[in-house]
Amino acid sequence: MMTSSSFRLSVNGLAFVLCCFAVLLEVCELALFSSGLPLHFVIEPRSVFLSHGSPEVLDCAVEPGNVDIRWYFNGSLITPDQQESKGSGDRHLGFISTTQLGYFYCVANSSGGAVRSLPALVSSAYLSNFSDALADRTIEVIANNTAVIPCATPIGQPSTITEFEVNSTALLLTDRHLILPSGNLQVVNARAEDSGVYRCIAVNPLTGDRRSAPTVVTLEVKESTKFSRPRFVWTPHSHLEVVQGRNLTLECAVEGWPVPLLTWKRYGGVLPAGRSATMWGNLMISRVRKSDEGTYICQAEVNATHSQDYVAFIDVLEPPVVTLSPSDQNVTQFDSVTLACLASGSPKISITWYHNALPVVTSQQVIISSNGSLTLHNVQLRDSGIYQCFAENSVGVAYGSSRLRIGVREMDLDFDPVLHDGTQNVAPSSYGQPPGRSSGGSRKLKKLPKNSSSRPRSTSSPDVVTDYADSTRVSVEEEDGAPATLLPPSKPVVTRTSDVSVRLNWTVVQNGSLPVVFFKVQYKEIISGGKKKNRWETLDEEIPPLSRSYEVLSLKSGAVYQFRIAAVYSNHDNKIGPISDRVSLKTGLPTSGRSRAPVSSPMIVDIQENITSFIVIWQVVLKSSVLVYF
Numbered sequence: 001m002m003t004s005s006s007f008r009l010s011v012n013g014l015a016f017v018l019c020c021f022a023v024l025l026e027v028c029e030l031a032l033f034s035s036g037l038p039l040h041f042v043i044e045p046r047s048v049f050l051s052h053g054s055p056e057v058l059d060c061a062v063e064p065g066n067v068d069i070r071w072y073f074n075g076s077l078i079t080p081d082q083q084e085s086k087g088s089g090d091r092h093l094g095f096i097s098t099t100q101l102g103y104f105y106c107v108a109n110s111s112g113g114a115v116r117s118l119p120a121l122v123s124s125a126y127l128s129n130f131s132d133a134l135a136d137r138t139i140e141v142i143a144n145n146t147a148v149i150p151c152a153t154p155i156g157q158p159s160t161i162t163e164f165e166v167n168s169t170a171l172l173l174t175d176r177h178l179i180l181p182s183g184n185l186q187v188v189n190a191r192a193e194d195s196g197v198y199r200c201i202a203v204n205p206l207t208g209d210r211r212s213a214p215t216v217v218t219l220e221v222k223e224s225t226k227f228s229r230p231r232f233v234w235t236p237h238s239h240l241e242v243v244q245g246r247n248l249t250l251e252c253a254v255e256g257w258p259v260p261l262l263t264w265k266r267y268g269g270v271l272p273a274g275r276s277a278t279m280w281g282n283l284m285i286s287r288v289r290k291s292d293e294g295t296y297i298c299q300a301e302v303n304a305t306h307s308q309d310y311v312a313f314i315d316v317l318e319p320p321v322v323t324l325s326p327s328d329q330n331v332t333q334f335d336s337v338t339l340a341c342l343a344s345g346s347p348k349i350s351i352t353w354y355h356n357a358l359p360v361v362t363s364q365q366v367i368i369s370s371n372g373s374l375t376l377h378n379v380q381l382r383d384s385g386i387y388q389c390f391a392e393n394s395v396g397v398a399y400g401s402s403r404l405r406i407g408v409r410e411m412d413l414d415f416d417p418v419l420h421d422g423t424q425n426v427a428p429s430s431y432g433q434p435p436g437r438s439s440g441g442s443r444k445l446k447k448l449p450k451n452s453s454s455r456p457r458s459t460s461s462p463d464v465v466t467d468y469a470d471s472t473r474v475s476v477e478e479e480d481g482a483p484a485t486l487l488p489p490s491k492p493v494v495t496r497t498s499d500v501s502v503r504l505n506w507t508v509v510q511n512g513s514l515p516v517v518f519f520k521v522q523y524k525e526i527i528s529g530g531k532k533k534n535r536w537e538t539l540d541e542e543i544p545p546l547s548r549s550y551e552v553l554s555l556k557s558g559a560v561y562q563f564r565i566a567a568v569y570s571n572h573d574n575k576i577g578p579i580s581d582r583v584s585l586k587t588g589l590p591t592s593g594r595s596r597a598p599v600s601s602p603m604i605v606d607i608q609e610n611i612t613s614f615i616v617i618w619q620v621v622l623k624s625s626v627l628v629y630f
Contacts, residue, residue: 038328038403039067039110039386042091045120049157051207053124055097060106060117062092068109069094072116074102098122107357113385116357118397127204128154130213138218141233145255146280147190148234149217151200153183163201165212171198178280181249184234188280190221230260230300230308241315242288243395250283250312254300261302267295267311290316290346320345320391325400326374332407334378334544341372341389341400349393356385364515364570378544379406486514489565489577499557499585505549506565506577514573518542520566521550525559526582538566560584 043061050056062069069092071078084095094106103119134152141147153160162183164171171177171185178186183202187194200213234253242248254260262281264271275286285292293316301307324342331337343349351372353360362368365377372391376383384406390399492504504521521539543550555561563580 038401039064039108039112039115040401041108041115041117043093044117045104045106047121047123049123049125049206050099050101051125053099055099056122057095057097058104058106058120058122059093059095060108061094062108062115064110065092066110067092070107070109071096072105072107073098073100109357112403114357115386115388115401116354118399123157125157125204125206127156127160127202127207127209127211129211130154130202130215132214134213134215136215136218138220140220140222141190142224142228142255142257143191143221144189144259145257146233146253147187147194147219147221148253149185149187149198149200149219150234151183151185151202151213153200154202154211156202156204158204158206160202161205163203165199165201166196168197168199178282180251180282182251184251186251186253186280186282187219190219192221192223195219195221224257226257228255228257229306230254230256230302232298232300232308232310235298235310236312238311239313239315241317244288244290244316244318246288248285248288248314250285250296250298250314252281252283252298252310254281254308256300256302258302260300260308263299263301265297265299267297269294288314288316290318292316316346317395318344318346319396320349320393320398322389322391322398322400326387326389326402328403328405330405330407331379333381336375336377337379337404339374339376339387339389339402339404341374341391343372343389343391343398345391345393345396347393347395349391352390352392354388354390355383357388360387376404379404380544380546381406381408486567486569486573486575488575489519489567491578492563492565492580494563494580494583496583496585497551500555501551501553502555502561502563502583502585503549503551504563504565504580507548508567514569514571516545516567517570518545518568519547519550520568521552521563522566522576523552523561523563525556525561528560536564542568555585557585 040063041060042063043059045058045060048056048058058071060069069083070080071083071094078096082096082098092108094108096104096106098104101122101124103121105119106117108115108117131152131154139147139149149164151162151164153162160183162179162185164179164185173179176188178188180186183200185198185200196219198217198219199215200217202211202213203209231254232252233255234251236250236252240248240250250264252262252264254262262278264278264283271283272285272289272292277284281298283296283298293314295311295313298310298312299307300309320343322341322343324340326339326341329337329339339353341351341353343351351368353368353374360366360368360374367375367377369375372389374387374389384404386401386403388399388401390397487509490507490509492506495503495505497503508516520542522536523539524536525534527534539552552563560582562582564577566574566576568574
């Protein structure tokens with residue numbers, strides 16, 4: 001079981017972020033967050049065919065070697081007893097033997113994240129039957145021309161190859177016989193002895209299965225010295241598709257007298273240099289490139305006045321290629337980051353993003369743009385790990401990967417040790433000033449009266465907040481015109497953590513399609529016996545939308561306060577929750593004379609899932625360097 005953790009020591013304090021990969025509650029160990037080489041595959045599973053149900057072995061290998069490999073079948077995890085995994089030096093190898101048909105991929109988990117391999121298709125080898133619609137036929141050809149014995153080759157996996165019988169005897173191939181990729185047989189410089197009854201036999205090259213055609217082709221070679229115009233007896237399809245990198249044969253055969261001369265030309269260009277050749281009238285192009293796409297002409301000529309042309313267009317399909325892979329990035333919690341991914345290919349490709357081998361789900365904070373880039377807003381610790389962009393089309397798939405490291409936002413601990421002997425998760429102000437206030441001002445939230453149909457507004461002026469009645473509700477319209485109701489956060493539960501600080505906890509009811517962008521904490525000091533009533537103040541910090549807890553610092557010792565939580569939604573409307581019970585910050589906590597434990601306990605800041613594990617992340621900030629045990 002792989003376990004990992006990390007710690008960070010800053011100038012002003014010690015921040016422990018412990019990431020525990022814990023399946024079946026295994027023990028967590030401490031290790032540095034940063035690792036060496038990026039996690040990557042050196043061997044990925046390849047598609048295979050099963051022969052007569054015999055099992056096939058798929059394998060993958062990962063570097064660095066200290067990882068955990070798991071296999072998936074059609075998206076579901078395969079049980080450990082069906083797979084094998086072992087270390088081999090700097091590599092880690094994973095194997096699986098299977099007779100199941102479908103898609104397989106392997107996932108490698110490490111302390112820095114998880115990566116998934118390319119998919120491999122396991123399919124069954126087979127050979128179809130010949131079509132029942134075929135019929136016997138007779139072909140006549142003038143001697144010394146090329147005779148074509150067609151074979152309606154049945155479909156098979158892997159690709160079917162053909163053999164021929166002539167007069168019920170296996171055909172002995174000579175330098176005048178050529179079996180083409182289509183399965184057809186060409187007989188060059190046909191002679192009278194080539195006449196006979198031919199039968200095509202289809203063979204599966206993996207299983208050895210054979211099918212004999214139910215029909216025959218009778219070839220008759222005749223002598224003639226009578227002039228005959230060129231006539232095509234076999235031509236390629238007018239529109240051919242070929243995958244880049246494969247070999248291509250354009251079959252062309254012609255008959256006439258005198259025997260016509262066959263040549264190939266490329267419309268508006270030249271034949272691929274060094275990769276093209278003609279053989280018995282067939283044009284062969286090896287390792288096809290995208291630049292080979294275009295129109296090709298087979299020309300049959302007896303003399304300058306008697307010629308025939310046949311035109312075929314080649315469309316080259318390109319498997320995806322990631323031309324710009326996302327780069328490794330280091331960002332700070334709550335920041336935004338964009339991971340670029342550009343890919344080329346034909347036909348059109350689609351981009352799918354994975355985070356730690358799981359599909360990325362888009363939202364208002366997770367956006368995949370039309371050009372394939374992924375943007376994350378308000379990143380959290382759970383967003384760290386490995387990101388992969390998969391580019392896929394009908395002829396292939398490729399991916400690029402990167403690692404995203406998210407640092408904990410720095411915490412300013414440079415303040416009076418007597419008055420602030422405790423932990424905090426916000427930057428405090430100087431004692432004697434309103435808690436959390438800074439020169440940047442606060443956000444003013446406007447009140448919407450009951451039953452009002454107008455939309456509330458929020459501004460950023462340094463002002464106080466008007467009071468709300470607890471029953472105030474805000475009604476807005478979504479983009480489609482349907483009404484939506486914004487419900488306020490709950491009444492905060494206030495827990496005193498020191499003479500000058502409290503912790504607030506609250507909940508939020510689901511608000512339909514309008515997500516919370518951030519929360520604000522509002523406070524008011526209660527002055528007893530006085531005629532002057534204090535107004536509500538708003539802390540400067542914008543609290544992330546997933547947070548449900550906040551510690552308020554730098555309050556007045558001995559004072560009485562009330563608090564409430566304001567939620568700001570994606571449409572910039574806001575809703576303020578009920579007022580908390582009063583809390584009195586009476587003095588009495590010791591400030592010197594003996595050693596004390598931290599005022600507040602470690603705080604869980606995130607819980608996240610991985611492929612075969614979950615991660616618990618907590619944080620504790622200390623004034624000075626001390627030993628901490630968990």
